Amino acid sequence: MIIAKLKPFDEIKEMLEDYRKILVLGCGSCVAVCMAGGEKEAGLLTTQLQMAFELDKSGKTVETITILRQCDREYIEEVKEKLGQYDAILSIACGVGVQFTAEVLDGTKILLPGLNTTFLGATAEPGTWVERCLACGDCVLDETGGVCPVTMCSKSLMNGPCGGHEEGKCEVERTRDCGWVLIYERLKKLNKLDLLKTFKGPKNYGAVKRPDKIIHEAYQPVAVEKEEAKDKK
Amino acid sequence: MSFCCQFCAYSAADLAGSLRLQYPPNVRIVRLLCSGKVDALHILNAFKEGWDGVFVAGCLEGECHFLTGNLHAKQWVNYSKKLLKDIGLEPERLEMFNMSAAMGTKFADTVREMTERIKKLGPSPLRKGGKTVVKK
Incomplete structure (x- = not known):
């Protein structure tokens, strides 16, 4: 929300x-x-x-x-x-x-x-909300065990962690968890650490054109047939 | 105006009565199922209606019948104090107290303490005939 x-x-x-x-x-x-x-x-x-x-x-x-x-x-x-x-x-x-x-x-x-x-965040506990999504328009959560590197890594690195993490904390702010350590821990639990071996190419930051607009496929404009008009004639 | 938990402060008020303890008669007691039920809106509305002071009384810390209701009340009281400060009312007009059902004397003392404190502050400027507020 x-x-x-x-x-x-x-x-x-x-x-x-x-x-x-x-x-x-x-x-x-x-x-x-x-x-x-x-x-x-x-x-x-x-x-x-x-x-x-x-x-x-x-x-x-x-x-x-x-x-x-x-x-x-x-x-x-x-x-x-x-x-x-x-x-x-x-x-x-x-x-x-x-x-x-x-x-x-x-x-x-x-x-x-x-x-x-x-x-955009979730309720961590009553009265506390945490950010979880940056609405980048190009989701990679399947490759990172459900932890978003774009949001959870302070530098939005696609191939982390960087050298700045210390005991699972981020160098940008030492109280903040390192997003890539969270990804590693999650993948370890899921027994999918091999996912970390694939190199991820540059992220497509142009996936969302701001201000963006989405039209549901069922609501795409359709060409109006002119048959009806002919019948009336 | 006082918002009292039925398990402690409300019973303490009852006990104060049974003990024939004297305390100022200017307090209106509102019974709550738990002090945690108190909300910033209840508190602000009391002040808006012109009450000079409000206190919330809950069980001793760690002894809430609903585990953390009194701690929750404390958080809301602190938040409400900030809201009062924002609009230019003295936050000292609001306070949170903790007592057990056996503390009839403490209840009487609390009412006395709040009454004294509010006497020093003067009547609420939101009450008819109250003092004029000097803008900061």
């Missing part, structure tokens, strides 16, 4: 300086799981802002709505009319959600980001 982190409160408050009627728009998917932008977090931020504005005697109002996903048009459309009532919308979705909501609203309302989107 996409992992994000709430921006510092002062930064959020500064962003809202010019607006009086504010809506905190939560997103009930990835950012709800990573406790950054779900219904509960939207409620907390709203309460915090309401209290701060009351202390400032600024007369600003803050309300909140949370939709299931801000990266799906249908969920935004459901609340589109309501969103029109506010001066500004503080979206606490990931960067995708903020941009897509802004796209659907098409310049009718200003969208402000409440989160900093950080990485």
Whole structure:
């Protein structure tokens, strides 16, 4: 899932300086799981802002709505009319959600980001999330025992480890595990150490053309047959 | 406002009553199944409604009936203190205490301690008739 982190409160408050009627728009998917932008977090931020504005005697109002996903048009459309009532919308979705909501609203309302989107990750333990994928578009996990060298190696080496690892730790940061030692340990467990003997060529970093677009094969544009038109004649 | 675990602080409050211990009557006790149930939103809402101070009371560390509920409460209290600081309210208005069901005296002392602390800080600026906040 996409992992994000709430921006510092002062930064959020500064962003809202010019607006009086504010809506905190939560997103009930990835950012709800990573406790950054779900219904509960939207409620907390709203309460915090309401209290701060009351202390400032600024007369600003803050309300909140949370939709299931801000990266799906249908969920935004459901609340589109309501969103029109506010001066500004503080979206606490990931960067995708903020941009897509802004796209659907098409310049009718200003969208402000409440989160900093950080990485694609997994839940290591309650309250802790770890990065596991860089979305490189050219997966090699079959060759590395399910440990990604692009993400887990600080240098994204395709043939590691480098000479900088010490007792399984990375030279970039000694608290960080060496990705290639993790790969070695995993392959050893799987009894597939021979996979390390094959040299991997340069990685295709052009596999994803940014900004990329994917159209599912079942949704490829088709040529419309003109037979129907002929029949009508 | 106090959020009390039913296995310890809530029973301690009961005991304080049975022992006829005197403590300030300005505390409102909310019973929880475990102090770990307390959430930052509960705490913030209490302050938003104008309560001058909030404390959460759970079992002694290592003695939670749900193993780590009281430690979890401690984490949320610490986080909520940061949230209060962000908006310009004194984090000292919020505190976490640990006690057992046999500590009726400790409960009375806790209420007294919190009351004294809040008296020094003055009424919450979010309460009607509260002091004016000086912006930092």
